[in-house]
Amino acid sequence: MENLNGLVLKVDALSIAFGGLKAVDNLSFDIKENEVFGLIGPNGAGKTTAFNCITQFYKPNSGTLLFKGRDEQVHDLQKKKVHEIIKLGLVRTFQNVELIRELSVIDNVLIGAHVDFISTIIDQAFRLPRARREEKALRKEALRILGVLGIEDRALLPAGGQPYGVLKKVEFARALMSNPRLIILDEPAAGLNDSETIELAKLIRKLRDELGCSILLVEHDMRLVMDVCDRICAISFGKFLAVGTPKEIKENRDVQIAYLGIEVEANA
Amino acid sequence: MKKLIKNPHLHFIFLGLLLMIVPKLAEMGLFKVSYVTTLGGTFILAIAALGLNILLGFSGLVSLGTAGFMGLAAYLSAYFTVDLGLSFELSLILAVVIPTIVGILVGLVSLKIEGIYLAIATLAVSEILRKTFEEFDFFTGGFSGKTASYPTLLGTYELDRAGMYYFVVAVLIIVMLITYNMMNGRLGRALNAMRGSEAASQAMGVNLLNHRLIAFALATMYASIAGVLYVHFIKYSYPSIWTLKLSLDFLAMIVIGGLRSIYGTLLGAFIVFAVPDLFLKQIPFFSEMSYVLNGVLIILVIIFYPNGLINMFADIKRLFNKLSKGEGK
Numbered sequence A: 001m002e003n004l005n006g007l008v009l010k011v012d013a014l015s016i017a018f019g020g021l022k023a024v025d026n027l028s029f030d031i032k033e034n035e036v037f038g039l040i041g042p043n044g045a046g047k048t049t050a051f052n053c054i055t056q057f058y059k060p061n062s063g064t065l066l067f068k069g070r071d072e073q074v075h076d077l078q079k080k081k082v083h084e085i086i087k088l089g090l091v092r093t094f095q096n097v098e099l100i101r102e103l104s105v106i107d108n109v110l111i112g113a114h115v116d117f118i119s120t121i122i123d124q125a126f127r128l129p130r131a132r133r134e135e136k137a138l139r140k141e142a143l144r145i146l147g148v149l150g151i152e153d154r155a156l157l158p159a160g161g162q163p164y165g166v167l168k169k170v171e172f173a174r175a176l177m178s179n180p181r182l183i184i185l186d187e188p189a190a191g192l193n194d195s196e197t198i199e200l201a202k203l204i205r206k207l208r209d210e211l212g213c214s215i216l217l218v219e220h221d222m223r224l225v226m227d228v229c230d231r232i233c234a235i236s237f238g239k240f241l242a243v244g245t246p247k248e249i250k251e252n253r254d255v256q257i258a259y260l261g262i263e264v265e266a267n268a
Numbered sequence B: 001m002k003k004l005i006k007n008p009h010l011h012f013i014f015l016g017l018l019l020m021i022v023p024k025l026a027e028m029g030l031f032k033v034s035y036v037t038t039l040g041g042t043f044i045l046a047i048a049a050l051g052l053n054i055l056l057g058f059s060g061l062v063s064l065g066t067a068g069f070m071g072l073a074a075y076l077s078a079y080f081t082v083d084l085g086l087s088f089e090l091s092l093i094l095a096v097v098i099p100t101i102v103g104i105l106v107g108l109v110s111l112k113i114e115g116i117y118l119a120i121a122t123l124a125v126s127e128i129l130r131k132t133f134e135e136f137d138f139f140t141g142g143f144s145g146k147t148a149s150y151p152t153l154l155g156t157y158e159l160d161r162a163g164m165y166y167f168v169v170a171v172l173i174i175v176m177l178i179t180y181n182m183m184n185g186r187l188g189r190a191l192n193a194m195r196g197s198e199a200a201s202q203a204m205g206v207n208l209l210n211h212r213l214i215a216f217a218l219a220t221m222y223a224s225i226a227g228v229l230y231v232h233f234i235k236y237s238y239p240s241i242w243t244l245k246l247s248l249d250f251l252a253m254i255v256i257g258g259l260r261s262i263y264g265t266l267l268g269a270f271i272v273f274a275v276p277d278l279f280l281k282q283i284p285f286f287s288e289m290s291y292v293l294n295g296v297l298i299i300l301v302i303i304f305y306p307n308g309l310i311n312m313f314a315d316i317k318r319l320f321n322k323l324s325k326g327e328g329k
């Protein structure tokens, strides 16, 4: 297999159709190590579908998906089951926050460490030292991550009653808990107010710098995308339009027509 | 000291010690000896209900088959000890393992079907088992039922009614402790995640197949343990015990007591099983009405305490704190 020099993810000629609708059509892009990469496109362009293919929620019709895992090995994602993806170091958040309302914030975050536990059910049932030590260590790590996100004071509260901005952070913390190599964020700024969005932008950069992981970001908020992304890929109706720096994308004719069409006309 | 008082494990053990006083009180004539049987029965049912709570409360999977599995274990243990003369310990193990294997097979089915269909499928399994209890009379004694005796532990300790009661309480407390440990750890979180969002739990690495099987295996294990205890405590088993009504009673216990609550399950078992037996039977009109009462209670609980009556204690405590603070001013 290729060794993906300097890349964490390589998407090549990815296609998937629902009935007659080509939701993603021959899409290719790659993400470098330590890069914040944006995927943009109008509503229904196929961004979430592309995510779902990468994370194996959908099995693509064709194309290759290569990923450089936490173990430094290159993996063919399509050979993996959906629950095996996180163990490689690839983790996602959801467009509509998916948390467990009845669990406390910290327990929600600990779900992110599910695959990292080595103690068995028997160890846990009888609280053998190994299980206790492990639970304690991971709990501490979860608290630390909540601290980085500035919500450690809410650790023991149920996730159910928390404001939306906090829930987004909890989901973020859950993703970080898995010690990922690539985080996929599906519209992290949706539903956040301006100051929360600015805070999120700072956070994304900080995480990239401190954890040394890559981030794939789908976002409608153009300011956020232009602000934090190193490179951006624009798609429309499932098809690749352009890839480049935020500046290049902003100036690209095809992107302007597809994505910013209305604004261009209005300016003209 | 404060740490000790707050330790949740000690709470369970303390509860166990408290429950063990009951036969002593009965001996002293403080209440009827038959109450020991009623309470012991309550705790046995609570064990099976705890299993159902893991399945429904934590994992979000429905089952109407609890009674069938409990009955299967009861008949198996009676058969192994009486007909085959096996030791109590060995027949306990066999009578738990065999139904659990059947339970795991049902778990495999749960991957394909959900919700109401799963309820119907588990009900069907349970009804097939009940029919088996009626028909295979060389093994079950048919309609005339099957008797068993109080067990002899480790071949030496012959238990009597009080002894068996202590044994039941001990098993209940151990099961509660183990459940507490599992549900507050990795497994409990994974089952919760599976109930809350299948997509998110898969993305977090939870293998849905494994965890559904684990949930079904645990629920059947608990029901089987309860079945074995039942047949050696009540000392008989009839096909008419293991009906849909009993499975629905288990459902009532966990809904009334509290989904996902360990103490709530015990409270629910007490309300659904012991209260009609201990109190309502004295009142002529109500003795026939316990069926209706359960239904009304479930509706009231769902309206006023959707998380179960166990939360009433927290509310009372809060009210109490408020009142005592008010007085302080």
Ligand SMILES: Nc1ncnc2c1ncn2[C@@H]1O[C@H](COP(=O)(O)OP(=O)(O)OP(=O)(O)O)[C@@H](O)[C@H]1O
Residues within 6 Å of the ligand: A018, A021, A023, A041, A042, A043, A044, A045, A046, A047, A048, A049, A050, A095
């Ligand atoms: N499971 C599915 N079955 C059928 N069609 C689907 C499915 N998932 C997505 N689609 C279709 O695929 C297209 C792309 O959808 P997708 O959700 O990927 O868009 P998106 O770029 O994420 O849009 P948005 O910005 O609104 O989130 C849409 O036309 C959608 O209706």
Ligand SMILES: [Mg+2]
Residues within 6 Å of the ligand: A047, A048, A049, A095
């Ligand atoms: Mg989308």
